[in-house]
Amino acid sequence: MKTSDTLLLLFIAVLVGFSIWAIVPLEGDRFGRQGLTLGLDLKGGAYLVYEADLSKKDPSQTVDQVMTSVLNKIERRANAFGVKEPIIQRQGENRILVQLPGEKNVDEAKKLIGQVALLEFKETTTDISGQPQTDDKGGYIWTIATGVGSDGQTKELTGKYLKPNSRVELKSNTNEPEVAFEWNDEGAILFEQITKRNINKPLGIFLDGQLISYPTVRAVIKSAGIIEGMDMKEAQNLAIQLNSGSLDVPLTVILEQTVDATLGADSIKKSVVAGAIGIILVILFMILYYRMAGVVAALALIIYGIILTAIFKLVPVTLTMAGIAAGVVSIGMAVDANILIFERMKEELRAGRTMGAAVDAGFNRAWLAIRDSNVTTFIACIVLFWFGDTFGAFMVKGFALTLFIGVALSMFTAITVSRLLLSLTARAVKNTWLYGVKA
16 A cells, blocks of 8 residues: 555544544533534524614714624623523624524513613702702603713713623612622712712612612712612623623614424434435445445445534534535535546446556546536535625525535545545455446
8 A cells, every 4th residue: 555545544544533532422522512503493592683773873983893892792691691602793784693592581682682781870950959859740850960080071970881790689688689880990980979969869770761770879989889679680681781881872673583492303303314314325326336436435425424523513513404404415416526436437447447547537537527516516605605694594504604514525525535445445356347347
């Protein structure tokens, strides 16, 4: 055996061994990847598309700056909410795709992720005697609470001055939840001034324009405070929102889809059965029609499947139903490459070439057709991926990405694995009948 063949065989053996280690057990943890990453149609969850109102953005910021900030804050909220591997992507100029695999409480997650969460503090207007004024319904009349900052400028006190360490605590006497927060240096300066002039007066705390609490100020407070008047879930969500920061612009849900996890499990089961039947039929056909070359193709196909599964798990590739279909299609294309090679090889054998020369000629002459057909598929995959990304069709994106990876890997296995195994087999087995050619 040539030294180059020995090294290539060793490389393939190591690659296959590593791939098997990576995927066995399939749900095992490898490099921080726990099993295969499943899309919404297989795992269940929520698919949301938000539209940002860019007319409300800060004029000093560009659209890209605003959208990047919103994406980062949404991702922090989704992660803090406990969603595993959320997918947050920008679409076009002002749309954001949010996929929450496995999330059952969709309404709660949607509220948490899409709420602007602008925290504002307001103080009451007072009459001549210094008492809080009320409206016709007996409610307080509020005005924005302001203070003089370290730079001498008058500033509104909002959540942008909070440290990202807000937390839910329980009152010692009633066990009712409250959100404890801390100000940064600038916020502490403003809060001290505001509480100082509002001793024994209510201080209104507003979230997105809605009054959520109005505790009475009992002492001058500088660096910390609490928000009360909520149940535990509301308090937890508020703490998450305060820590992630308020969104720079309002968001509106323009598309919402939910997928039942039970439907996803049934889809996986049926896909596995269909894929297994298809692969078995393909292997049987190859062996019966191409004999020894078919055995080589079957072995190469098994190696292809092992490596492909390892790639899906380690990258990770988010598998959708359409993605699984693309994987099955790529298996067919891997076999198609072998068929082109074997047919060229049979023609060379009929022309009287030796076994080794027929193998080399078969691969060399079939390569151009394999390359051109796969390049055409790559172009189609890129176009499909772009359309799926632009219009928010995650199934189309999943199909395109999976097919691209599968076809690229099929080229590798056809030109390296199949060629090496067939060359080694041809040196040991010379009977042309075993390769589908009459002696």
